[in-house]
Amino acid sequence: MSETTRTRPPVEPGPPSDPSPGDRPRSAGATWWAGLRPLLMRLHFYAGLFVGPFLLVAAVTGLLYTLTPQIDRALYADVLTAPVTGPAVPVRDQVAAAMASQPGLPVTEVRPAPGPGDTTRVSFDADLEPSYSRTVFVDPSTGGVRATIDTYAEWLPFRATIDNLHRSLLLGDPGRIYTELAASWLWVLTLSGLAIWVVRREKRRRNENGHSHKARRVRRTLLPQDTGPGRARLRSWHGSVGLWAAVGMLFLSATGLTWSQFAGANVDTMRSAFDWTTPSVSDTLPATSTAAPVGSVAVQTDRVLAAARGAGVAGPVEVTPADPGGAWTVTQTTRSWPTQQDSVAVDPSTGAVVDQLRFADWPVAAKLARWGIDAHMGILFGVANQIVLAALALAIICLVVWGYRMWWLRRPTRGGFAGPPGVRSKPAFSAVLTVGAVAVLVGLALPVFGVSLIAFLLIDAVVQSVRSDEPAEA
Incomplete structure (x- = not known):
């Protein structure tokens, strides 16, 4: 019996197949991010772990503060x-x-x-x-x-108590360090969290190789998922809520730092150097003026107020008597939008206006500082402002709680410390150099941030040393 040998026809070469996402060459940006990611993960982890309690207290007291205008009006x-x-x-x-x-x-x-x-x-x-x-x-x-x-x-007393509780935990100047620590790290946590979240979503998109619908990818980025393992679901909520609240948290951080104890002093120095300080009227009287008679404060109040009204200072005002030989000042007190902060200086003995300053003439930086502080306090846009601040406070509370919950779920079953997730690799030297240079500059401007960053780096060095000595799991 003979055997028939079959010969296969030659296969025509086809177009080269697309490389898998893992085989594609990395761009320079992707390579740099791969070196930076471990550093950002560690930074986000340790900042969240150790600054979280301060952020939580600031958010809870801030939430209470948003309610004080209505409570004040009811109590008093x-x-x-x-x-x-x-x-x-x-x-x-x-x-x-x-x-x-x-x-x-x-x-x-x-x-x-x-x-x-x-x-x-x-x-x-x-x-x-x-x-x-x-x-x-x-x-x-x-x-x-x-x-x-x-x-x-x-x-009034209730609002003053909540204000001091939020600002200093009722501890005076030493207590102000807690809010400065929270404000100094809030922007770092926000930006590092955004970078980690967005890049994670982009990596997932590349791995899906275009098989996921664009609307679905956008939804995954912007909205939390309600399915999946507990930690993955928490991470989704943590990332999505952080994304939505990012702008507000950056705003709270920036405005909070402007009147903090140490960073605020540096901000004031910078504003003075660029002539961005809040202007004020001069209370110096002309040499020809006569001082107001002693004991005439009540009488002079009418005269000064009438002069200010005649100069166009309308609405709610505060009248401030001066030392003998000085001019009184009358300043508008409307800090809700549109802001009214015009002021005049008046000679109390004659009722003559000796100086005046309109809010419209303030430097732009001074206006922005005024609006920023008033928005931070929930004053600028009234009830709508209060609602936004309350939502931001609730978001920060949830972010901190979810962050601790994720850390707890990652804890080792046999004891030990749950360090940053997935960052056993060392960051690239170029990334360390870049971030280090930025950190030094920021640390000089924000002293509480600088000192706490050094503490975090020391803690991380100890943790990494301990983890490197751990035996690898089979």
Whole structure:
């Protein structure tokens, strides 16, 4: 029996197949990111782990602070308002009534009732803590005193307490370090988290090799997933919420640093160097002016206020008496949009306006600082501003809690410390050099950030040393 040998026809060479995502040559940017990623992962991990409690406290107290305007109005309704029983008595009589209730104390500020039904505030220097005043609330209709309360700047006790709790944990200047630490690292956590999240999603897109619909990829990036293992689901929520809240968190970090203890001083120095400071009217009187008679504060208040109104300073104002031989100042106090912060200086003996400053003439940087602080405090855009701040506070609370939960789920089952995920590899030298140079510059501008960064680097060095000594798992 013969055997028939079959010969296969030659195979025509086809077009070269596309390389798999893992075989494709890396671009320079991808290579640099591969070297930078371990460093960012460590930075994000340690900052979140150790700064998280401070961020959590700042977010919780900040959330409480967003509610204080409404709570204040409810708690102190009898102090802030008075029934309208007739035409208002002259401001000088209201000030005189307040002065009679606080004999011997100098007047530091007068805030005439901003509208019908509101009370007039007269503040005194009672030798209290810095920024605190003894404030007398007067009924404009009767000229009678309704209440006397120690206030922090313009804030009543409840709001002052929450403000100090948020700013310093009621510990004074030493406590301010906690908020500066939180603000110094919030922007780092935000930017590093964004980079990790976006690159992770981009890597997943490349691995899918175009098989995933574009709308689905966008949805995965912007919206959290509700399916999958617990840690993956938490990571999805952590990344998506962080993405949505990123701009707000960067804003809170920047504005919080502007009036922090150490970084804020550097910001003030920079603003002074570039002439970006908030301007003010001069309270120096002309040489030909005569000083106001002693004991005439109540009478002079009417004269100064009338002069300011005649100069176009309308709406709610604060009248600030000067030292003998100086001009009084009258400044608008509307910090909600549109901001009204015009001010004039008035000779109390003649009622002549000796200097004036319009908010429109402020430097742009000074306006931005004013708006930034007022937005941070929930004042600039009223209730809408408060709602946005409350949402940001809730987002930060969730991000911190989810971050700790993910860390807990990664903890070793046989004890030990759960370090940064997936970053046993050492960062590239070029990445370390670049980030190190940036960190030095930022650390000089933000001292609390610089000191804490050194602490994180030391901790990371110890952890990496311990992990390198661990035996590799089979």
